[in-house]
Amino acid sequence: MPLKALFPLFFLLSFLTAIVQAQTFKYAFVTDTHIGTETGEADLRRTITDINEQKDIDFVVITGDVTEMGTYEEVQLAYRLLATLKIPYYIIPGNHDTGWSESGGVDFNNRFGDDKFTFDFQGYRFIACASGPYVRMSDGHIPRNAIVWLDSLLASTPKEMPLIFINHYPLDESLDNWYEAIDRLKKFNIQYIICGHGHRNKAYDFEGIPGTMGRSNLRAKDSIGGYNIVSMTKDTAFFSTRHPGANFLPPWQKIALKAFKNNEKSYPRPNYDLNATYPHVTPLWTYHSNANVVNTPTYTSSTVFFGNSLGFLEALNRKNGKKKWAFQTGGAIYSSPVIAQRQVLFGSADGHIYALNTRNGKLKWTYKTGHAVLGSPLVHNNVLYIGGSDGHFNALEVSTGKVLWRFRGVEGAIVGKPATDGSMIYFGSWGRHLYALDLKTGLLQWKWNNGSTNRMFSPAMCTPVIHQNMVYIVAPDRVLTAIDAKTGNTLWRNKEASVRESIGLSPNGNTIYAKTMQDEIVAYHSQPTDPGIAWRYQAGFGYDHVPSMLTEKENTLFFGTRLGVIYAIDLVKKETKWAHKIDHSMVNTVHVVDGRNVVASTMDGKVTWLQVR
Secondary structure: OOHHHHHHHHHHHHHHHHHHHHEEEEEEEEOOOOEOEOOHHHHHHHHHHHHHHOOOOOEEEEEOOOEOOOOHHHHHHHHHHHOOOOOOEEEEOOHHHHOOOOOOOHHHHHHHOOOOEEEEEOOEEEEEOOOOOOOOOOOEOOOHHHHHHHHHHHHOOOOOOEEEEEOOOOOOOOEOOHHHHHHHHOOOEEEEEEEOOOOOOEEEEEOOEEEEEOOOOOOOOOOOOOEEEEEEEOOEEEEEEEOOOOOOOOOOEEEEOOOOOOOOOOOOOOOOHHHHHOOOEEEEEEEEOOOOOOOOOEEOOOEEEEEOOOOEEEEEEOOOOOEEEEEEOOOOOOOOOEEEOOEEEEEOOOOEEEEEEOOOOOEEEEEEOOOOOOOOOEEEOOEEEEEOOOOOEEEEEOOOOOEEEEEOOOOOOOOOOOEEOOOEEEEEOOOOOEEEEEOOOOOEEEEEOOOOOOHHHOOOOOOOEEEOOEEEEEOOOOOEEEEEOOOOOEEEEEOOOOEEEEEEEOOOOOEEEEEEOEEEEEEEEOOOOOOOOOEEEEEEEEEOOOOOOOEEEOOEEEEEOOOOEEEEEEOOOOEEEEEEEOOOOOEOOOEEEEOOEEEEEEOOOEEEEEEEO
16 A cells, blocks of 8 residues: 555544544434335344443433434334343434324323433433424424423533533424523533434534534435444544444544533524514413324313323413313323313323313213324314224214214324214314224215325314215315215315315315415315315415414414414405514414404413404
């Protein structure tokens, strides 16, 4: 070998030797294993074998998207694989583990113990938070209960203690509440942040805090997968890619370890400036729950009801928003409650359907299913209709919880709300299909799918709307579909606008409304042949993908957006009557009381009663 060619090799060997000599500890940084995909299991097995064969790795951190769909089987397989590691590992979920999870993330927490962690190692404190979305499409979001936990943890953390923060998402606008973590960390001796999600190695600067995104463990276009090894020396953290069974690669990223100094620069933050444009719209009250709220509140003449991700069904005074009572279930509540016979009815991820006394929250009856119940109920003629994640759709007697019938042939989890025309009931699932059952017997009349084998295009989050023997849905395939309600045959599919999951129907049934993914509301005439778009309105809400259904009342169309804004559109003048920002996170489907009163909730746990003067 020529002498000149030896110099780069000598330099590399010297550099690696210096790292080893100065090293205080080393850990493996694994992310985006996506168990459930074609190569996910094999790629993780190789990585685990490779880590076990090395003698100088102290622990492993796994930063989310452990599974592809968050199913029980995928979570169990991931756990069994990771149990073969010979060193400790610490793990958090990502959006794939929670956004489509049939248990709302409960299976992950039950199997791995929690969706967040902290531990100290050689003077460093590692802190990791989960990040949604949960059960449906929206931006990433550090859960409300995790922020409460983080505050408690930081309150007992010495200011000089070096911190390493871990999240699945980058701490930027990929998370709708990135600033909640950033602003807190800047007050401490934060060293760096690591994340996954992007499936590539990338260096970041998070408002003056160094950051590193790690590559996916999946092989992708390689023959084998890969992960990162982080070598912590006295003054530097070195990040190196490792292909299982291959040689040690030179570092691609290094971060200086030193006392953090806040640069005191001003960075953009979301604000409520929009509300000054419509000062006649004001909150009667706002209540902030201690956990995420991913369901639509309901109400009686005196009380507002909703569930949160810690499993509490909360009841607030309708006049002032003060808590009246709370009932705790054993799992997260993503089911939007309904009121019938002085009972509040809903499902829980603990696998039960509940009926509580609306006045005092005492349990009237409960029904146990085979898995989480994330779907929202519908009451028709004193019968409760609700589906879950156990492959069943249920008809229960409202007064007693007695089973009237059960349909046992559902593929995938039911997470949405059914609709009925009085003779059949219609609902979708994450198993690709829309189902039609006889309302009285529960017998399958038909099931429909859009022809895609991809579960991500399932008609799961869209509430069907029905008029004159036609069912209309908007699935994630971004197409408005009309289906014959009696036969299940496709009547037409319109893809002129990029609509996604959000849909609504006028009170007379003549108009279908949908929300596009960029600024627009579109309307179609309900008819058996493709009518084309009847009209469009540029509402200006920006990019949007959350399944917040549209509701018409008193010639006004109401809906929420991913950025916490509720819109009211004048359907006669085709103009915005008002818009009001209640939060910086996703607004669930709003409950329109009348043209002047709206009650709404957001993913960050805010529940607000808005009034229009």
